[in-house]
Amino acid sequence: MLYNKPDPQEVKVLTRRFGLENSASIDTYLATDGYQGFLKAREMTPDDIITEVKTSNLRGRGGAGFPTGMKWGFVPRTSPKPKYIVVNGDESEPGTCKDRLLIENDPHQLLEGMMIAGLAVDAHAGYVYIRGEYRYLIDILDKAIAEAYSRGWLGKNIQGTGFDFDVYTQTGAGAYECGEESALLESLEGKRGVPRIRPPFPAVSGAFQCPTVLNNVETYSAVPSILRDGGAAFASLGTPRNGGTRLFCLSGHINRPGVYELPMGFNLLRMIEEVGGGVWRGKKLKAVIPGGSSCPVLTADECDLAMDYDTLAKAKTMLGSGGVVVMDEDTCMVKAAMRIMRFYAHESCGWCIPCREGTAWLRKLLIRFHDGGGARSDIDLIGDVARNMLGRTFCPLGDAAAMPTISFVEKFRGEFEAHLAGRPCPHEHADHLALV
C-alpha cells in the first residue's frame, strides 16, 4: 500500500518499484533488474565494491550521515571471527516513516543491499532489526526471505556463485533508544537496550562481539542500484559529497504530507511549496524541523536552503533521518518543544545521569511553563538545563533532546515570553504535528 501520490519532481531510484503490482514479490523484483547488483558485485573484489560505494557518496540515512563506503572499509575483513550485516529498521525518530515503505514495497531491494554488503566485508549472515510496532513488516519481510531462499537467492551457494548468505529478522521491543546502533546490538543479543561504550565501534566489535556492518534500511536499499548502475551515476543525482536521492517524509501542517524520493540538495522551500503543496489552510509557514525531532528547528526565514548534510550543518541543524516537520503560523512553539521533550523523557534509556534526569526535568518544566505556570527565569533555565546535557551524555540521545530545545528557546524566545502572561496558551493549536 502507498500512502501518498507520487510527485512528478521525484527521482525514483529506491522507490522505482513502488506502485508496481506485487512490488514486494521476487518475481516483480527479478523482472525489474532485481539482484543484478549482487551478481555484478559477485564478480568484483571486496575492495572494488567498497570503492564503488565510496564513489556513490552514499551517506548513512539513519541520521548521522556517515559515509557508507568508509564505514564498510573499517571492517577487519581478515579477522578470523564471523562478520555480520545488521539492518537498523527501528525507525522511531518522530517525523520519520520511510523505512517502513521500503520494506513494505520492496523488501528484496533491502535483502540485495545486505548481500552486497556481505560480499564487501566477507559476511555470511545478516539480521534485520525492526521496531516492534512494525509487526506487519516482519511478516512481509519473512515472506520475502522465504521466497529468496526457495528461489536460491539466499542460503548456500547463492545462484551457483559459491556465496552463502542467511538473513534473520528480529523484532524490537518498543524503545527509541534501540535504534541507536550499539543499543540495537545489545537488544539484538537479547539484553537490555542500553548503548555500549565505544570504542570499539561495531565495525570491529558489533553483534556478538564480531565485526559488524550496521546501516539503516534506506542505506542498504540504495546499494543495489549503486552496484548496478555505478557509483558515479548515483553520486551525480545529488550534490557534491551528498550522493543520490533520499526519501523525505513530509509531515505537519502541509497540504500533501507523504514520503517523496528527491535528489539530495533539493530546496526546502520548494519541497514544502511544490512537492508538499504548501502550508495547509492557506496559512503562513512558521518553522520547520528538517530531519526528525532531534534536529534544531529552522524559522521560516531560514528555510531557503538545499537539503543536504553539509548545507544543513552550516545552518546549525541536521538532515537527520529525513523527517521534515512543517509548522504553520498558529503553532505554539512552547507546546512543540514540550511535546518533543515528552518524547525524549519517555524514551531516554536512563543509563546516564544527564539524559535521564535532564529530559525528565525539562519535561516537567516545559509542561508547567506551557500550562501558564512559568516564571521569567524559567526561560533561561530551560536553555541552561539543555546546555548542561549537551555533549555530556553517554550516547547521542541526550544531544538529540537538548539540541532542539536550545533552538526553540533561542529562536522563539518571544513565544516563551508570551506564555508568562498566563493561561491559556496564546496559540490556538499545535495538535496536528506528527510529533508525539
Next chain:
Amino acid sequence: MSDLVHLTIDGKPIEAPAGTLLIDAVRKYGIEIPAFCYYEGLALQAACRMCLVEVEKMPKLQTACTLPVAEGMVVRTETPVVADARKAMLELVLTNHPLDCPVCDKGGECELQDMTFRYGAGEGRFNETKQHIDEKQWSPVVFFDRPRCILCYRCVRICNEGMGVAALGIANRAVTSEIIPNEADHLNCDECGMCIDVCPVGALTSGPYRYKTRPWEMDHIATICAHCADGCKTTLGVRNNSIIRANNRDHSGLNGDFLCVKGRFAFDYGASQERLQTPLARVDGKLEPISWTRALKTIAAKFGEVRQRGGAFGVIGSNHTTNEENYYLQKFARQGLGTNNIDHHRTGDVITLIDALAGKGGQLATVEDIYNAPAVVVLGCDLSHQHPMLAYQLRANVRHHQAQIYPITPGPVREDNQATRSLRVDKGGEVEALGSLAAELKQAGGVVILYGDPVKGDAVRKLVDFGESLGVPVKYVALVDYSNSRGAIEMGLTPELLPGMTPSNTGGMRIGQMLASTDLDVLWVVGANPLKNRAALAGKPFLVVQDLFRTETAEQADIVLPAGSAYEKNGTVTNVCGQVQMLKKGIGAMGTKTDLDIFALLAKEMKLDLGPATPDALLAEIRTTVKGYDVVLAVLATGGAAMTGVNGPVAIDVPVDAIHSANDTMYTSGSISRYSKALTSLMEYPGELYSGKSK
C-alpha cells in the same frame, strides 16, 4: 610490565603503563577525578558522567573512567568547563534525590554528599515535583530506597561480577529506571550485603544497621572476622559498647572490599539473649549461677587435686581462640597439668602438606596467590560456601587475569560457571581425577591447588607428587574451617605436635578418645562443642566448659565459664593460607572474661608459673620460640597479614580419621550461627553444599 606512556595532567608530566585508565593513572599523582559509576575491578559503565575531563584534540569532554592513557596526551581536570560539567551532573542527579540526609544512614559517609560539597552548586534550581517511589525491603538485611539511588550500577555489577550471583538487575527505563532483585520483590541470594557496601549513597541500606546511629557517633575498630578461616579484615562500628555494623571500611587487608554474609552481619551473635553473663555450676543436677571467684576457686581446687593424685586430664581447645590463647592453653596443659591429652576439632589436613612439601619446590599459597595464579584447582570443597573470600578472589582472578579454574567436586559449585573444566567425582577420588589435567596445568605455567577435607593423608602426598611432576610453580592451600584452625594446629593443640609443628614424641588422647574414655578425671573444653552431635560423655569426668553460650557441651558441664568472643579480645589469628593477622578488641561483654584471662586467673589460683599472660607478651614469646612465626610485628600492628613459614618435615603419623570439615555453608558458622538473628532470619539459612543452588 607494559610500556610506560607519558602524558600531561594539569600541566604536570606523569607516566603510566599503556592501557591504564586515565582515572587510575592520575590517582598516584594526587589528582582526584570524581566518579560515581567507576568502581575499580568492575566493568566500565560511563554512566554517571562525573569524570568528564578536557583532553586536547578531542572536541568533547571525555570520561576519564573509560579513556586509556596515550603517549603525549594532554589532559585538564580543573578548567571552568570541567567544573561546570561536574556541577551540572550534580545538579541533575539531585533533581530527583530526596535530600533526606538528616535521617539517611549514609549521611556523613555519602559520596554524593561529599561530591556536592566539593563540586556542587550552592543552590538547586529544580522547582518541580520530585519523583517518589516507596522504599522496599528486599530481605531481612537489604533495604532499597529508589529515590536515593543515583543509578551507578555498582550494586548490579558487584553482585553479578564480584559475587557471581547476579541477583540484581534494572527494570523500566528513563527516570523510572529502578534496581530490582531477582525474585521481583525480594532477594534470593548470598545476602552478603556487598551491594550495600558498594552503594555510594543511602539507596541500599543494611537491615541490622538502619537508623541505629550516625556514622560519626561510632568508634571504628579494625579487626578480623570471627567466622571462617579466610581471615577477612573488618571494621567494627561500635557505639555504647555494642557492635552495630561491620564492613571493611578502608578496603585494606586480604579481602579488599569483601565481606560475606557472616562477616557483614553475623557479628550479632555476641549480643544474643542467650549469651552467658555469669559462671554456672551444677547444683543438684542443675546449672546455677555462681560468682567468678567461686567458680575459679572450685576449678583450681579440682585441677590441683587431680594433678596431685596423678589423675587424668583431657583438654579440648578451640578453632576460634587466638594464637596466644592456644599457645598458653597448651602450656597450661603440658606444663601446668602435666598432660599431653590435648586436641581440637581438625578440619583439614595441613600437617601432611607441610611434611610432604619439605625439601620440595611446592609452596604454601597466600590469598594474593589465589588472585594471581594462572590456574587454580579446587578439590573437594564448595568454595563459595565454605571459603567465600577465597572464592571472591578466584572470581576476580578470572575477570582480571582470565585464570583457568578447575573445580573437582562431588556436586555442582558456583565455580563451575567460570571453570575451564569441572570434574564431578565422589569424595576421595579428587586427586586421581586431577591427573587428567596435567597437560593443561603445565601449559598454564603456574597453579594454586586448594583442597578440602576429602583430601588427606596419602592423598595429600600424591597431590604434592603430582604438583612436583608438573614442572611449573605450584602452591597449595589445605582448606580448614574456622577463624583460627591453623593457629590451633600450629600452637600445639594436638597430642602429636608441640607449637611450631614440632613432634611431641609423647602419646596423648585425641578428641574422640577423650569423649569415649572412662578414665578421665577432668575434661576441660575451651570454645568448642564436641557434644553437639553426641548424647553424652562415656565417662564422668569433671567437665569444665568455657563458652559464650549454653551449648550442648556446656549443658553437661560441672562448671561453665562465660567467655569473650573474638570481637571482645586482642590477639592474633592465622588464616587458612597461614597468614597471621591481629584482632583488636571492639567491645566488652558484661560478666565475661576472655579465654586468656580465664587461663591466667586459673594459673594464678593454682600458683602455676606459666610466664606472662597478656596477648602482647605471648605474641613476643611466640615470635621468638615458635617455628615459622617469626613474623614482623609492624606488619601485624598496622593491620597487615604476615605469612608464616613452611615448617616441614613433620615426622608424625597424621590421624587422618580425625579430620573432617564441619561442612558449614556460607550462612552457618558451627555452633555460633544459631545465635545470630541476622543469619537465622534469612530465608536462605542454613543453605546446602553442592546443591547447585549457589550456581
